[in-house]
Amino acid sequence: MKYDFAAIETKWQKKWEQTKPYAAVTGDKRPKFYGLIEFPYPSAAGLHVGHPRPFTAMDIICRKKRMQGYNVLNPIGFDAFGLPTENFAIKNHIHPSIVTKQNIENFTRQLKMLGYGFDWDRVVDTTDPKYYHWTQWIFLQMFKHGLAYKTTMPVNWCTSCKCVLANEEVVEGVCERCGAPVIRKEKSQWMLRITKYADRLIDDLDDESLDYIERVKTQQKNWIGRSTGTEVTFKTNTEDDITVYTTRVDTLFGVTYTVISPEHPLLKKWQPLIRNWDEVAAYQAAAARKSDFERGELNHDKTGVRLSGIEVVNPANGKTVPMFVSDYVLMGYGTGIVMGVPGHDQRDWDFATKFGIPIVEVVQGGDITKEAFTLKDDTGIMVNSGFLNGMTVKEAIPAMKKYAVEQGWGHEKVNYKLRDWVFSRQRYWGEPIPMIWCEKCGWVPVPEDQLPLVLPQVESYEPTDDGESPISKMTDWVNTTCPCCGAPAKRETDTMPQWAGSSWYYLRYMDPHDDKLPVSREAEEYWGPVDWYNGGMEHTTLHLLYSRFWHKFLYDIGVVHTKEPYAKRTSHGMILGQNPHYVGNAKTEEEKQALIEKYGSQALRPAVKMSKSLGNVVNPDDVVKAYGADTMRLYIMFIGDFEKVAAWSDDAVKGCKRFLDRVWNLMDQAADGDEISEKNAPSVHKAIKKVTEDIDELKLNTAIAALMTLVNEFYANGLTKGDLEALMLLLSPFAPHMVEEMWELTGYAAKTGKMAMQMPWPEFDEGKMTASTVEMAVQVLGKLRGTVTVPVDSEQEVVVAEALKNEKVARFVEGKQIVKTILVKNKLVNLIVK
């Protein structure tokens, strides 16, 4: 009988649809396991082969957990608000809600086609008012707790599209879509005070119960960017003192100037005192015109203007130094004013060199005529620094800090790179922010019993010329009355960013139909926290940080009972496509040269990111059609180390199909006998151990290799039905459709009354894993000279005696003395001769 994957997969998918073997039961007595994958954005292009990698891995983990007796929650949903859908809708003149509905239907079809064991009764869709009701509710709680506020701040403004862009939409200083320059524009925006949680977001990462891969923790910490330094106050010749922030207070004696950011409000106040005001004002205006890109990434050339008439006094030595305005000082970090220590900070060195400012050495160890000496370790000794002279930098920092505190002009200060979260988007396809502006009462929340505040239907959802959300044109909707005083008032027309809906969706899966709370206490206490969350590296900073922040807030207001949302976080690597311009494909030297000339370093890579323009996109539909879902699942796991990038290969897929064919054909060869055969016992038990452990460690590629090895053994040794039964159970999480069909055909379904996926996971017996003899390596002076077969656990004398019988070994030992013998039990013996 042939392995007819198409018919088999359709048959079993239908059966699972009807019998719902993947339903999660809240409150069940079995131990719970909540396995989560990042829900997809339902794009018009459909599922990409990148999706099945994490989805299949988590599906396998969850299937094994079910067989091990766990009550498993393995949910799926759709992160459906956002720009791509809105842009698609604008281009094709279809309402975003219709586009979304179609895309979700297509994704659902594809996900079911791949045989995932999702609980389809718990699907979450972020654009469903029943869902965003609670997204809005959480926002209101944040507002009530002082975590949401509105403020004016610069945003990215596309000069051609005339609209506000998210940072991700600005690529190298121009608009991602139209290529026009992007400038900064002041706009009033809703903000979330994530900075208030900065310390907890860092410190809780070190909790022992939190199992995140190391690079994720590091990235979170770097993003928050906590640094401990000192704030130092300098007196000036004006009525205002200035304060600077520094992490190198030890270098205070090396200060030769100070710099103020062009946006600093003090400049305006000092206008009458600044003798070259015209020059300064011109510099300010020029800086404001520059995009962040010009100011930062592109151009590190230092510019600036000296403030004529302003002088400041270094509190450490009483010396008077000048002040400059320069855009290398950021208003948003520290105090917006820095002290210039050109001897020991490269940026300051560049600036001082350009403006002819003196450079003073206060830490010995470098050559400050060539570059700044910035080392912070013990190699530098303090000089030209009064009472600090002779100390190392490490000693000088606390000494100076202590002195500054005593003198009353300095104190320790912690700073963060993390800024508050810009939460407004002037776009249509997002959750309306449920706030009302009243001239008398200010910002008033929409009463909770009026939630959800449904996104109104508009005629045009294109961005408006003035940069306001398209909803602002809906005067019927915008004009309302103040819930507080009843006076005429206006609704907020900004919507939330795409990050909003994804910040708490994992909670909704626990209790998806609740209409009183985002999640009931009962469901959350049973299912929380997520036991295992896998997602892409591209989400390890923002999404992870945002959702951890929301979760901590919900913890504070008593909605959830854990401090962290996810107990364990892993990440998968991207799937790359074959590079059509790879030099390796070239037949002749000339062709090679031509490719390198045309595509540069791109031509040197065998695999690159899939893209339509390169024509290397693989569609899961095509793979499933040609080889079946089980082959697709197997291949995407076999492709390589789960955490690393991997290149798709059409050829290699065939190998996985061949393997499944070989498994299928074993049905004809299995001899009677319900037990695991004695001959195969060591192989079977080793395979059980390997597959069990590898799934837990996310090493799905070697788990599959172990199954392939087992099948090869069966072909070599023959097998019983009992051997085949063990193989079917081990393969069931990987190739569920085929295994269920085999389970039925071999009579196990009738005998047990269960599907294979409902059987207990096989247990291995350590005692049955080893044969009676073992092959050991024999080394002479550390070099392999032969192998011997000896009884398991043989003593040294036995192994050595046997080893010396080996002709080759004997030759290398001949005429020499064995001075030492190293034995690694059942593995090798190393003879040291002289």
Added chain:
RNA sequence: GCCGGCGUGGUGGAACAGGUAGACACAGGGGACUUAAAAUCCCCCGGCAUUGCGCCAUACGGGUUCGAUUCCCGUCGCCGGUACCA
């Protein structure tokens, strides 16, 4: 620049509390079965020497060790994140 990570056959990749490098697979070669092809089954497959009994091989150069892909120091190259954060 800074912070992570990685460099193993023609290819994807195994093996790292130091212990037979190249599991498993793809591509390639040979054979069996076929009128033939596909499919299937069996064998070979790092390099150089030789016709098996040797030498060299885990980016490169050192070190520790009986023994290093694995640990340490240095160099080169690639990938990801981040970037005038004082």
